[in-house]
Amino acid sequence: MTASDQRAAGRLALPRYSSAAGVHPPLDCPGYKSSRLRAPSQPLVPMPQRLTEITGPLFGAERVTAGDADLTTGRGGEPLGERIIVSGRVLDSDGRPVPDTLIEIWQANASGRYAHKVDDHPAPLDPNFTGAGRCVTDSLGRYRFLTIKPGAYPWRNHFNAWRPAHIHFSLFGRAFTQRLVTQMYFPADPLFPLDPIFNSIPDPAARARLISALDMELTQPDWALGYRWDIVLRGRTATVFETEGK
Amino acid sequence: MSEGITPSQTVGPFLAIGLPWADGPFVVPPGTPDSIVIEGRVLDGDGQPVPDALVETWQADPDGRFDHPDDPRGRAVAQGGFRGFGRSATNPSGNYQIVTLRPGPLPCPDGGTEAPHLDVSVFARGLLDRVVTRIYFADEAQANAADPVLASITDPARRATLIAAEAGDAAAGDAGAGDAGRTAGDGTCGRFRFDIRLQGELETVFFDA
Numbered sequence: 001m002t003a004s005d006q007r008a009a010g011r012l013a014l015p016r017y018s019s020a021a022g023v024h025p026p027l028d029c030p031g032y033k034s035s036r037l038r039a040p041s042q043p044l045v046p047m048p049q050r051l052t053e054i055t056g057p058l059f060g061a062e063r064v065t066a067g068d069a070d071l072t073t074g075r076g077g078e079p080l081g082e083r084i085i086v087s088g089r090v091l092d093s094d095g096r097p098v099p100d101t102l103i104e105i106w107q108a109n110a111s112g113r114y115a116h117k118v119d120d121h122p123a124p125l126d127p128n129f130t131g132a133g134r135c136v137t138d139s140l141g142r143y144r145f146l147t148i149k150p151g152a153y154p155w156r157n158h159f160n161a162w163r164p165a166h167i168h169f170s171l172f173g174r175a176f177t178q179r180l181v182t183q184m185y186f187p188a189d190p191l192f193p194l195d196p197i198f199n200s201i202p203d204p205a206a207r208a209r210l211i212s213a214l215d216m217e218l219t220q221p222d223w224a225l226g227y228r229w230d231i232v233l234r235g236r237t238a239t240v241f242e243t244e245g246k
Numbered sequence: 247m248s249e250g251i252t253p254s255q256t257v258g259p260f261l262a263i264g265l266p267w268a269d270g271p272f273v274v275p276p277g278t279p280d281s282i283v284i285e286g287r288v289l290d291g292d293g294q295p296v297p298d299a300l301v302e303t304w305q306a307d308p309d310g311r312f313d314h315p316d317d318p319r320g321r322a323v324a325q326g327g328f329r330g331f332g333r334s335a336t337n338p339s340g341n342y343q344i345v346t347l348r349p350g351p352l353p354c355p356d357g358g359t360e361a362p363h364l365d366v367s368v369f370a371r372g373l374l375d376r377v378v379t380r381i382y383f384a385d386e387a388q389a390n391a392a393d394p395v396l397a398s399i400t401d402p403a404r405r406a407t408l409i410a411a412e413a414g415d416a417a418a419g420d421a422g423a424g425d426a427g428r429t430a431g432d433g434t435c436g437r438f439r440f441d442i443r444l445q446g447e448l449e450t451v452f453f454d455a
Contacts, residue, residue, distance in 0.1 A: 012318050012355040024254040025374035034256075034372030037291040038444045042404075044454035047378075047395055051352045052365045053455045055314035056304055057331035093250050106264025114260040118298070132264045168258065170265060175316065176304050176365050177455055181376065183255040200374050201253045209252050232250045 014054050017177040018093055018235040025200035032196045033157045049177060056176040059102035060136050069135035071107075071147040072128075079129035081110025081148035083224040086184070086212065089141045090171060093235035097141025098178075104170040105133045105145060112151030112165075121153050146224070152191060164191035164198060171231060178233040185211045186227065254375040259298050261369065262335055266300070270333035273303070273346035278326055280308075282436040284381060284410060285343040288336050288368065291445030295340025299370035301442070303332040303344050303381070305363070310350030319353075332364075351389055361389035361396065365455075368442055377452045381440050384411050399451055407450045410438035 027039040047053070067074050072083060090098040108114045108131060111123035115130050129148060137143050150165045166183040173179060185198065189211075192198055201207040209232070218226025257265070274281050284303075288296040306312055311322030313330060324330075332344035344364075352360040364381040382390050390396055390409070399405040414437060443450050 012353065014318065014355055015316055018251075020251050023251045027374055027377070029374055032256075032372070032374065035374065036372075037294075038296065038370060038372030039374075040377060040449055040452050041291070041445050042449050042452070044452050045399060047398070047453040047455045049455055050354055050360060051312065051317060052304065052306065052360075052363065054316055055312040057329065058314065059331075104264050106260065114263060116260045116263055118259055130263065166255075168255075168261070168264060170257075176367075179302075179367060179376065180252065180254060181257050181369055182252055183258075197255060197374070200255075206251075206253045209250070210255070232252045234251060 012051075014049065014051070015175075015236045016049055017054065017175060018237070020234055022203060023201075023206050026202070029196065029200045031157075032200060053176050056174060056178065057172060058100070058174070059172055060100045063102050064134045064136050069133055069143075069145050071131065071133045071145065075128040075130065077128045079109065079126050079148050081126075081129075081151075083146070084149045085144065085146055085218055085220065085224050085226040086167065086229060087142070087144040087215075087218055087226065088212075088229040088231065090137050090143060090173075090231045090233065091141055092173070092178070092233050094237070096236070097137070097139075098171075098173055098233060099137055099139045099141050101137050101141075101174070102172055103135050103137065103143050105147075105167050107131045107147065107167040108150040108153055108165075110148050110151050112153030123151070123153070149186070149225075152189075157196060162191055162194070164189040164195050169231065171233065173233045174236070180231070180233055182231075183210060184229050187211055187214055256371060256374050257300065257369045259371040261298065261300055261371075265333070265369075266335040267333055270335070271342075271344050273305070273329050273332040273344060275327045276345065278345075278347070280435055281345055281347055282438060283343060283345055284364070284438045284440055285341060285413070286410075286439050286441040287340040288342065288370070288442045289340060289444065290372075293443075293446070295336070295338075296370055296444065297336055297338045297340055299336040299340070299342070299368055301332075301334050301336065301342040301344070302367040302369070303346070303364045304367075305330055305346065305349040305365065306352055308347050308350050310352050310362075348383070354394060358394055359389070359392060361386050361393035363393075363395075366442075368444070370444075373444075377444070378455055379442065379450050379452050380408050381438075382409050383438065384409050395453075403448070404451050407443070407448060410440035413437040413439040
C-alpha cells in the first residue's frame with residue numbers, strides 16, 4: 001500500500017448498510033431437519049463493514065440474454081400449467097430503487113417437480129419447462145418474469161410434509177452486504193401454517209413480506225394472472241469517518 | 247433500520263437449476279498470468295461433504311481496489327477480465343474451486359490495514375440464510391497479524407479456520423473438483439486449500455457483517 005493510499009484511508013467515507021437484525025430466520029431451526037447438521041453452532045462474529053463489504057459485483061445486462069425473463073418459451077412448446085406474470089420492484093429499506101441489478105430465479109413446474117436429477121417426486125416432468133430465469137431491474141428497480149405457477153410438492157422433512165408453492169429468488173443488490181436469496185410465495189396458501197421453512201422467520205410481519213399479491217393491473221386479460229412482489233434489501237446511508245488525529 | 251427488509255430463505259436442494267454459471271469459478275479468465283486456485287470442501291457437522299452448496303467469493307484486485315462506484319478512492323478499471331466475483335457449486339464430493347488473482351491489502355476507514363482476503367458466502371439446503379466467512383492466506387503472516395478482523399477472534403484455533411493453506415500442485419488431483427483447475431491453464435501459480443466446516447469441531451468462523 002502506498003503512502004497516498006494510507007492518507008486516503010484516513011479520509012474514507014463509506015456507506016453503511018442497515019442491520020437486518022430480527023428479519024432473517026435464525027440459522028438453527030429445529031423444525032427444519034436439514035439445518036441440524038449444517039447450521040453453525042457458534043455465534044456469528046460481528047464484523048464491521050469495510051471496503052469489501054460495501055462493494056460488490058454489479059452484474060447487469062451482460063448476464064442476461066433476450067428471453068431469459070420468459071420461462072414459458074424457447075423449449076419447443078408451451079409448458080403446462082397456469083401462466084403467470086411476476087413483477088415488482090427491488091428497493092432498499094430507505095425506499096431507494098435498486099436499478100440495473102441481476103435477479104435469478106428457479107422453481108418447480110406446475111406439477112411440483114423440479115427439473116433436477118435429485119428430485120424424485122413422482123409427478124411429471126415437463127419437457128417444455130426448465131424453471132430457470134434471469135432478468136435485470138430497470139432504472140426504477142422494476143423487474144418482470146413470465147412463468148408458470150409452480151405446484152406444491154412433498155418433501156422428507158417430516159411425515160406428510162408439503163412445501164407451499166414458491167419461486168426461488170437470488171439478488172445481488174449493490175454491495176456484498178445486500179446479497180439475498182429468498183423465496184416468493186402465493187397469496188392465501190393453506191400450507192403456510194404447516195411449513196417450517198416459511199415459519200422459520202420469527203416475525204409474522206416479515207414472513208408476510210414473502211407473499212406476493214394478486215394484481216389485476218398486472219394481469220393481462222384472457223392471458224395471464226399477475227402477481228406483484230417487491231423485494232427490499234438492506235438500506236444504505238453515507239457515513240463519514242472522523243480523521244482527526246490519524 | 248431493518249424495517250421492511252425482505253427475509254432470507256434457503257436455496258434448497260435444487261439451486262443447481264438456477265445459480266451455477268459455466269464461467270462462475272473464473273474470477274479471471276483461464277490462463278491468466280499469476281492466477282491462483284482456491285479450493286476446498288464444504289463439510290457438515292458430521293464431517294460429511296455437502297454436495298449441494300454454492301460458494302461465492304468477492305475480493306479486491308491485486309492493487310487492493312474495487313471496480314465499484316462506492317470505493318471512495320475511486321473506481322478501479324477492471325484489468326484483464328478480472329471480475330472480483332467467483333461462484334462455484336460444490337460437486338458430489340463437496341468440493342468447490344475458484345480461479346482468481348491474489349487480492350491486495352486494503353486501508354481501513356479508521357486507520358490500519360486489512361490483510362489480503364476474500365469475502366465468502368455459502369448457500370445450501372439447511373441454511374436458512376447464507377453464512378459469511380473470509381479467506382486469508384497462510385503466506386501473509388505479517389499482514390494477517392495486523393488484520394483487525396482476525397484480531398477480533400481471540401481463540402487461535404478458531405482464527406486458523408480463516409487461513410487458506412498453500413496446497414502445492416500435488417493437491418490438485420486430491421481435490422477432485424476438477425473443472426476449474428483443469429482448465430485454468432498454465433498461468434496458475436499457486437493453489438490454496440480452504441475447507442468450510444459448517445458445524446462442529448473446528449467449525450469455520452462465520453461473520454455478521
